[in-house]
Amino acid sequence: MPKKKKIGFVGTGRMGANMARHLKDCGYPITAVYDVNSDAAQSLAKELNCSHSTTLSGVTKASEVIITVVTDDAAMKQIFKGKKDNLLMGAGRRVFINCATVSPKTHIDIEKAAGKARASTLEGCMASSITQAREGTLYLMVAGKIRTFERVKDILENLSSNMRYIGPAGKAAEVKALVNMVMNINTAGLAEGLGLGAALGLDLTLLREVFAETGANSRVLETDGEDMQIRDHECYFSSAHAAKDSGIAAALARKLRLKLPLNDATEAQYQRMISEGLGELDKSGIAELTFKGRHRTRRGRKKAK
């Protein structure tokens, strides 16, 4: 067996932290972790008995493969192109696996920038959540150079129960944007169905059972239906993230001059959650907007459409 590569992590939120925990369980040496939230990184470093790096270049220096799980395009730009400190400083021959859901263009830009530093990048788009990260059962969509993919395939296989190589840089992000766009539409639609059902005085447990047996069935009915009913919005995938992902799809559509009215309405709903301070609720929290009497906006206030 070849020696397991030394792995560093950038972004130690719940996804990143759980991926690190799992890879450590699999026997990979976790070298260093970094997060803008220094306390989170410190705490994970202690748990995993690895270094807490206070610089990005420090993670690069300590590792052969660096897995990044950051929040958005701006954060990706910051960690790869920040002026004083970034991951590409001394990055020659390293592989960066970028797991954040960001725009396809960002993945293409970062691949170019890494190439100039003689390093390689790969998209590792995840279509699953925290539990799957901990258990190494992620659904992974990989994009980038095949050669790079082959170099870190063992790591990706350990992280996932289902992996698909999609194509060159940016393509996995496109597919991921589409997955989340459709998922968010289905979620927003389900919240409307259950909200109207509640307003009609229907038994929502019965209603969900009927939905599950008919053309209204969906994965989000399984994952979010009951949560919407009982108002359990503990965050697995935040409404703010949903807004961002629907926005990525909307931007792609605009560029291609496609009209997507359902996605527009969904993005507007999730943006409204952010603007009303509900962005950190789970995506199921959108039901707070569609159930009568749940919504905190005061009566008579003009609402966004």
Add this chain to the structure above:
Amino acid sequence: MPKKKKIGFVGTGRMGANMARHLKDCGYPITAVYDVNSDAAQSLAKELNCSHSTTLSGVTKASEVIITVVTDDAAMKQIFKGKKDNLLMGAGRRVFINCATVSPKTHIDIEKAAGKARASTLEGCMASSITQAREGTLYLMVAGKIRTFERVKDILENLSSNMRYIGPAGKAAEVKALVNMVMNINTAGLAEGLGLGAALGLDLTLLREVFAETGANSRVLETDGEDMQIRDHECYFSSAHAAKDSGIAAALARKLRLKLPLNDATEAQYQRMISEGLGELDKSGIAELTFKGRHRTRRGRKKAK
């Protein structure tokens, strides 16, 4: 075994005709059929070796149980309250099973009108399609008086593989409106996801596989995804019907002062199909609006939002 009741049919479209065929296979005497499209009724009467009634009251006279499968609220009003000829003429002690997807209010009104004629009605809302009608494997949601339900339970059981008693008159129509509302939203959303995927040059078969394995999965992905890709819009559930059902849900929401932006956007899309002459395509035909280059509207024409 009690003697099987004599059954008449009003509305001999594909659903009604297949239900009649199936009940005949089950040994029920089919007495008479009626349709505004007299040729369709004539042809079915010939096939089933029963009477083609040219009056509604003729169907009532010939039958103990009358199953109606008409298009909309106006048609329901026509068959039960038409001035010169209607189903309630001489209807004493008959049971009417009304299977059209119409507004809850219509079911309540018709139940009252039938009561005055000493007849009984039941909602038999169907959440399945033509094949299931033929095979007696419908998903049936029944509402009305329990006593009435018990009188025709054997017939309903023969028509369905899955039956739920929902509550008093109007309640099954409410649930059905919600099922179709959510189904239509999921359909319109899927069409946007596949349309954007096609515009991005992604392999749609791969994309559908990824959708099926992730949070984007839904029943309509199974039933309509491939049809959207290959443009097979043979009609099982027409876009015009979808527009109507989303409209029923919208009307319920308006009455309850609930905002349902996704349903509004979906209804607008299906209304647009009608206004552009695409209403008789299957609901999957909504992809014709969201795939680049498929849409017939000439370039530059101002489109409905």
